[in-house]
Every structure is written in C-alpha cells, then in structure tokens.
Amino acid sequence: MPVSAFAVLGLLSQAPASGYQLAQLVDGPISNFWPMSKSNVYGELVRLEELGLVEASDVSQVKLPNKRVFHLTAAGEAALDAWLREPTFRKERRKNSLLVKMLFADRLAPEHIVALVEAARDEAESERARLAAIVDALAEFPAAQWGRSTALFGLRHAEATLAWADDMRHQLDQPVSNATPRRHDTSA
Amino acid sequence: MPVSAFAVLGLLSQAPASGYQLAQLVDGPISNFWPMSKSNVYGELVRLEELGLVEASDVSQVKLPNKRVFHLTAAGEAALDAWLREPTFRKERRKNSLLVKMLFADRLAPEHIVALVEAARDEAESERARLAAIVDALAEFPAAQWGRSTALFGLRHAEATLAWADDMRHQLDQPVSNATPRRHDTSA
DNA sequence: GGAAGCATGTAAGATGTTACATGATTAC
DNA sequence: GTAATCATGTAACATCTTACATGCTTCC
Numbered sequence: 001m002p003v004s005a006f007a008v009l010g011l012l013s014q015a016p017a018s019g020y021q022l023a024q025l026v027d028g029p030i031s032n033f034w035p036m037s038k039s040n041v042y043g044e045l046v047r048l049e050e051l052g053l054v055e056a057s058d059v060s061q062v063k064l065p066n067k068r069v070f071h072l073t074a075a076g077e078a079a080l081d082a083w084l085r086e087p088t089f090r091k092e093r094r095k096n097s098l099l100v101k102m103l104f105a106d107r108l109a110p111e112h113i114v115a116l117v118e119a120a121r122d123e124a125e126s127e128r129a130r131l132a133a134i135v136d137a138l139a140e141f142p143a144a145q146w147g148r149s150t151a152l153f154g155l156r157h158a159e160a161t162l163a164w165a166d167d168m169r170h171q172l173d174q175p176v177s178n179a180t181p182r183r184h185d186t187s188a
Numbered sequence: 189m190p191v192s193a194f195a196v197l198g199l200l201s202q203a204p205a206s207g208y209q210l211a212q213l214v215d216g217p218i219s220n221f222w223p224m225s226k227s228n229v230y231g232e233l234v235r236l237e238e239l240g241l242v243e244a245s246d247v248s249q250v251k252l253p254n255k256r257v258f259h260l261t262a263a264g265e266a267a268l269d270a271w272l273r274e275p276t277f278r279k280e281r282r283k284n285s286l287l288v289k290m291l292f293a294d295r296l297a298p299e300h301i302v303a304l305v306e307a308a309r310d311e312a313e314s315e316r317a318r319l320a321a322i323v324d325a326l327a328e329f330p331a332a333q334w335g336r337s338t339a340l341f342g343l344r345h346a347e348a349t350l351a352w353a354d355d356m357r358h359q360l361d362q363p364v365s366n367a368t369p370r371r372h373d374t375s376a
Numbered sequence: 377g378g379a380a381g382c383a384t385g386t387a388a389g390a391t392g393t394t395a396c397a398t399g400a401t402t403a404c
Numbered sequence: 405g406t407a408a409t410c411a412t413g414t415a416a417c418a419t420c421t422t423a424c425a426t427g428c429t430t431c432c
Contacts, residue, residue, distance in 0.1 A: 010292040033287040087307035099221040104198040105334040119275035146293040160348035
C-alpha cells in the first residue's frame, strides 16, 4: 500500500469524514510533506473500503447532497498503527531538480548559477519565515506538539538550504583558482 | 518533459554514452538526488531521439555486442541549456513519510516515537559522515566544484535532520505539561 | 559448467496528475 | 444570473518501477 493510503487512514483516525472533506483536509498541514490530489483521495478510499480498512455510513442531508462518511474499522486502526510503528522510511529517495541543475552548472554562465542559488535562497527564506511562525504559534498548544514537530523539521531544513546558499555565495564570490593542479589540462 | 529527460541530456553532455553505460551512470552521484531505473533511461533515450535532441552512432565491437552510442545534437544542447537556466523548481514538493508518521504520533506509545526519531537520527548521521567525506575529498579538485556543491547540500540537510532529532529528544525528555490551558478539555 | 559483464529492450503494473462531468443549493 | 460550495466520481495520461527476455563473451 502506498503511503497515501496510510495518510488517508491517519486523517480518518482523527475524525470520520466524507471524500469531499478529506479532499480538503489533504490540502492542510499534511500537504507540506505529503501532497495528494482529490482524485487520489477518492481512489484510496475505494481501495481502503475494498480491503475493509474503512467503512462508510450514508448520511442524508436536506439542503445539501447526501454524502458517505468514512470511518476506520478495527482492521483499519490496526493497519495504521502497525505502519506507524515501523521505523522504515529509508528507501524514500528525495528528488531535487535544483541539484540536477547544480550538477551540470559548468555549462552555465556565472550569472545564471547565481540566479539559481538566489532563487533557491529566496524560496527557502520565505519557507523559513512561514514555518518559524507556525512553530512559534503552536508552542503553547501541547495537543499540537506533533504537528509542530513536522513544521520544525521543515524549518530546520529551510535553514539548511539557507546555510547552503551562503556557502554557495562564498564559493561564487571567490571563483576557483585555475592554477590548482589537475591531471590533464586539456581544455583552455 | 520530465526532469529525467534532462538528467540524461546532462549526462550525455559530459560524454557520449550507450544506454548501457547511461544505466550505470545514473547509479552514480546523480542517484543521490535524482534516482532513475535502467528502463527509465532507455525510455528517455527513445523520447529524446524522436525529438531530435540526441543522435546515435552504431559502434561495432568484435568481442562484445555492438552498441549505439548517443550524443547531443545542437538542439539537445540548446534544450539542456535552456532548462538549466530556468530557476524554476518550486513545484517540487518533497514527500516525506517520516513526517506523516510524526503527524499521527499521538497514536503511538512514547517508546515507538523515540524509535522513529532515533532511526531518523541514525540514518542522518551515516549520511552526514558519508557526505562530509565527499565534500572534504572534492575540496581540492576545482573541476569537481559543482558535484561537491550537491554533496554539500545533502550534508547541510543531514545536519538539519540531526538538529531536528536533537530537538525531538529534548521534547521527548520533558513530556508536555498537561496543565497548559486548552479551550476544551474534553479528553482525559 | 556457471557466474558475471556487456548490451538492448519489452510488458505489466503502481502511483499519481489534470481535466472533465454532473447536479443541487446558497450567497452576492 | 452567476459564482462558489457541497458532493462524487471517471477518463486519459504521465511517470516510473519491477520483472522478464535474449544472447554473446570472458573469467573462474
């Protein structure tokens, strides 16, 4: 089962919800580290229902369309908890196209490399500010401690990108000395 | 075009290569931030050839199977450079199942949360050591400066995960005071 | 004789996205 | 009247993965 399935289980464990409500919930805090589309949510619900991990109750509404409100079954709770307990996330290789660009940066004029680094810096800085505010605001709500910890993770990593951007600035300021020995100086 | 296509273009820009050779190259440094499978490589080569961004030369070999060695066309070089110059990588949302688990950590016994954090810490520490060695080793090779910068990025982020794990240790050491005021104290 | 390396791919499926389709009610 | 919200989905496509298939040569 994909992580997305467990993400849906996790959200439903906090409160029963319809597909529509879930589709809104996945745009909440969880979207910071596990983005999902609406179709994806509906798809996972079909899977989870077939597996007996969730069940739906039909809820009739007068002025609004009826809806199916999903809740975890005992099997669903067990599956969620079993997954949460596994400390296995190693295989998740992060993809980062900024670094692909950096790897081939010797094709670029210095000004373009600078632009790349500055764009990364700008984005990291606004992330840092956004997450610092969240971490700060949640500090006084003990019930939000785990949500806060995910924001803190993002904050630390935004800081890491800023630190790296500063490293790069220094490296770009004092361009590599061409006098350093190489094995073959074929080019130039 | 997916980033994978540009990754292949980038590798070919450094030296012409056969599909087989590329399939080995993608397991090199680039796999740290853009993992690709062998089939993926062959698939991208088909696409790039159809688009006229790469061309193949048939190379006959005596004791080994013949091969098709790919190289960039002028259009391929232009496409690669145009992509490298764009400072657009924002949309790339990082997925992180560790954080999904943390978000629902209130379902876990403290010992399991500790295990999760420690597993993340251990992995980050070995990443840190591995990347620090690379960053160090490449320092004396100016030609490797951009490859080094990608390792440095990884290093800074490994350090960030370690810093976060320490944050979490402190948080777990002194569990949240239940006395802090809440709006409704429905539970407990 | 068997494993490992060289070399090229196909086929099936998992995962996920965007856009499309429908239809009622409510707020402006 | 028109846009937004509630509500549920489908269809087509993009991306990528794993496993399978083939066949020759070299090394042990």
